[in-house]
Amino acid sequence: MMGFISYLVNGISLGSVYALIALGYTMVYGIAKMLNFAHGDVIMIGSYVVFSTVSTMGLPPAAGILISVAVCTVLGVVIERIAYRPLRQASKLVVLITAIGVSYFLQNVALLIYGANTKSFTSVVTIPPLSLAGGALIISGETIVTILACIVIMIVLTLFIRHSKPGRAMLAVSEDGGAAQLMGVNVDGTIALTFAIGSALAAVAGVLLCSSYPSLTPYTGAMPGIKAFVAAVFGGIGSIPGAFIGGILLGIIEILGKAYISSQLADAIVFAVLIVVLLVKPTGILGRQIQEKV
Amino acid sequence: MAMLEVKDLEVYYGVIKAIKGISFEVNEGEVIALIGANGAGKTTILHTITGLISAKAGSIQFDGKNITKTPGYKIVGMGMAHVPEGRRVFAELSVYDNLLMGAYTRKDKKEIQDSLEMVYxxxxxxxxxxxQMAGTLSGGEQQMLAMGRALMSHPKIILMDEPSMGLSPIYVNEIFDIIKEINASGTTVLLVEQNAKKALSIANRAYVLETGNIVLDGDATELMNDDSVKKAYLGE
Incomplete structure (x- = not known):
């Protein structure tokens, strides 16, 4: 029983990371109507920034995280400005291929700078593990911090989107960019803001991920990126609560699959569940049918 | 000087010339109607004025400034609101949030509150x-919301695109009464309509569009009695 609870907590923790990454996918999709497949690699870049600043340069972890968030935010905005904005009127396929290109570009930049060897990432979490039920259930500090960070970020983000002026502008653009522009919303600016927020969250996700799974390579971001994309689709792409639910569920399924079925098959199980969900409900758990406007 | 002056405007969709060099003007306080059949280019003209599409040639002057190349999102702040075709309210935002979006470019909270009371x-x-979510309103209510949202920017001129489209006759009358009231309270109106009879009944002047050209213009009451207009647009 304690084993199950422990797996469940670990699943929620991993799922929290997926949820943070999925937020970036789902917000960008909702507002710019594109899949930013380079999003996973922004996580990897963010983790290398923390690695360089904390492990190599010896800065305090908090400073390293702040620098990483700043670097990723700028990176996200620059990627959007250079690679995606010129393609605003282009077909979706062109944008998708460009995003994959950006993804490879980032991986190869990391390869050039840091080489292909695995770097061992030092956890930025210093709080001690929590021992429950007389030591039968031990929850690591990383797990606690990851889950708390995800909850806090979800609450702040939801309040920002629902109750701030730029947040409402984001909702308006995601529904109807042209009508939002008629209200005086700078659509390009709003898209840039979305990339900035998504990339900042990716930096946080990267730090949390590498603190729990401390090996860092130029391809570290790729698999979590794809799984977070699955989480976003799972929850209903474009929906922020959907990304949260999808991420958490995916993390739980993956960890329970590893624990009780097969650690080799865990990823296959994750994707199989996605296929089943999409067969039953093609728009994802919280996704809505998009009505074409006449 | 005219409040809004469109000169030799040309607009293309790819290689297709949709607007073929048209000129017209709207003076302060007027209701001007642009009438014409489906595909004549009425909506394209409004979209070009408010920057949703860009002009290939010609100029658009508003309030003494050339706005032909002004980014669309800056135009509403200059005093021009646009009620788009099909209303395009934000279906998943509340009525209140939709109205606040209308005041997006305004800063003064007190003035926004006053406008809100005026709209209510x-x-x-x-x-x-x-x-309530705007998407749950009826068509007529959504049209009212779209108009209220436009009024929230405290415009000098409102561009209205097919406000009567898809509405029941009772709502159509109500909407046209409201347009008259909005104009009477000092806002200039540029109205695009397929319902030529209704449009001419409230307009001061009108322009008749056919496939990207203005073929006729003049006093609204005169146009209403013009034989070719009667035949082509009033169904008489």
Missing amino acids: TRFPRLKERKG
């Missing part, structure tokens, strides 16, 4: 439904 007085139904 003009459209009591919006006040009753302020917490």
